[in-house]
Amino acid sequence: MTDQTPPEEFGPEEQDELLAAEYVLGTLPAEDRRLARDRAEVDGVFAGRVRAWEIRLGTMNAAYEAMPPPDLMPQIEEHLFGKPAEAAPAPRSRWFSWGLRGGAFATVMIAAIVFFVVTLSPPAPAPVILQADLAAENVDLRFAARWDGSAGLLEVTRAVGTDAPQGQDYELWVIDDTGVPRSLGLLRDPVTQLQTVLTSGLTLAISLEPEGGSPEETPTGPVLAAAPLDEA
Known part of the structure; x- marks a missing residue:
């Protein structure tokens, strides 16, 4: 197993690749996202990186079906049949559940993006x-x-x-x-x-x-x- 280069040691092209991926994924802070959007409008190379990640992540997203929140069925049953005498512990908030799931998903996706950037980056040219x-x-x-x-x-x-x-x-x-x-x-x-x-x-x-x-x-x-x- 080989060590991967940490993101802070990436070169300029790899940093741009990671920025484009995070922009498409939606994990950038609001100000960074605005700056990335503005840059994509004037920088053709960066816009191309953004488009490439839209295609990559769009393909990955299409492979998964949408899943309802885990507490949706108990809510439907309660609405139709009433609340049971001994109710099970209340499920966590839908937003809390999706927040955890979304946070974990974003973490996994960022790790995958780093892997993509490291793996797909062209090798350094041979020294002259x-x-x-x-x-x-x-x-x-x-x-x-x-x-x-x-x-x-x-x-x-x-x-x-x-x-x-x-x-x-x-x-x-x-x-x-x-x-x-x-x-x-x-x-x-x-x-x-x-x-x-x-x-x-x-x-x-x-x-x-x-x-x-x-x-x-x-x-x-x-x-x-x-x-x-x-x-x-």
Whole structure:
């Protein structure tokens, strides 16, 4: 048996799904119900969720026959034949009985709605993984870059080669379709991790700069390697 996500931890789409279901079920407080109704009039996506729950719950409702209150038959018998000498204990109020039944029904329905929302929600999309292989042409040097979109983490591994020469640093750059490089940081260790946001189609490049990195906003030393970021 797997644990279900509690409603307070739902994402925005799941929260909207639950709100639409409660609106159709009629369990929302008056003010929340008014807000939900107003939203359905201007928000086509939310209105579609409401309509879908009307269909779901309407189908469920059609499967049950209407039942008379449990105290209806004793009232009819008393009206026709008079009250018995030793009357049975008076049944609970019809409204009280239906209130309990309605409350229990609403509780069960809300639990069912939560199950529907959790079960029918689309699975989270697979995280985007981007990679690039940066191999220098004139020196024995190669870096492997891998970006994990779920964490926004770029990991650059020096697969071949040694540290930069004394007094110099390798610097990593990203280049978009404008052609303007932007520094992502220095590559001093065999494995370097950088927090950044990247997309497929960008280009990574590595230059050899003075110690501490380029004194300018663009590379000042030779660009040793460059490669596009592609999906793994």
